[in-house]
Amino acid sequence: MNNWVGIKEKKSFLKWFLNNHRLKRSDAKYLLEYLITNSHILENIIFTDEFRRDRKTIVISSLNSDQIGFEYYTNNKKTDDVSRAVKDMMYNPTEKIHLMLHFFGKMMNQKYLSIVGNPALENVRRYRTYEKISKEAEHLLTDSLDKNKVRRLLAQIDQALDNKDEELFQYLSQELKKLKRN
Structure with missing residues (x-):
């Protein structure tokens, strides 16, 4: 997806998300806070709704979602260890990582829709x-x-x-x- 989103917009959305949603996994909050404070890593985060196992993907869910609380996919492997995802971001800060957030009403949330790289939404815009x-x-x-x-x-x-x-x-x-x- 070639939908470029600036760091300012990403930080603003993540701060809004943390202020308005409780996460199923409290340690996932630490990961999001880490992203907010580390712009050089946040720059390589791509918000998405399209899941693919073959790329680095972090999945985080709020309490009001029926999805799993936290999952990290890398090299076709899955883990629920938040510290492993943070460690991977620290050691590989230039690698692209896709971030999927699950929360109630996300497809009607304009803040979310403005940052997510969704092919269907891009087609609507086009x-x-x-x-x-x-x-x-x-x-x-x-x-x-x-x-x-x-x-x-x-x-x-x-x-x-x-x-x-x-x-x-x-x-x-x-x-x-x-x-x-x-």
């Missing part, structure tokens, strides 16, 4: 951007076509006046009025 650009392009094209029609009608009106064709002049003038009303 679709909204496409819709906005599409509407702007359609408006620009319609405006351009309308201006072109006005110029063409004015040229035809001038031609009708030059030819002293009053019937054509009246018809074209009515068309111009209709076009300008729209």
Whole structure:
């Protein structure tokens, strides 16, 4: 996922998360506090909802979640030892680690949605951007076509006046009025 999230946003979210949710594992709170105080490690944390066993992933759950309290996946192995995850981050501070947080209402939480790298959410963002650009392009094209029609009608009106064709002049003038009303 190429959704870059700054350290400031990550820290802000983690502080909010710790202030608003109790964790199933109290030692997992220590891990999150460690991330908040170590920007060089937090820089390499990627918030995700997409679990894959083949990458380093930390899973932390709040009390109101039905998920397990803490799991750490590395090298296709799983452990529930928080200290091992912290130790791994300390010894390998430049390695990317994916962080999954489970808490009630996370898919409706704007703070969470703004930092999570979720392909479905990214597709929604892209679709909204496409819709906005599409509407702007359609408006620009319609405006351009309308201006072109006005110029063409004015040229035809001038031609009708030059030819002293009053019937054509009246018809074209009515068309111009209709076009300008729209």
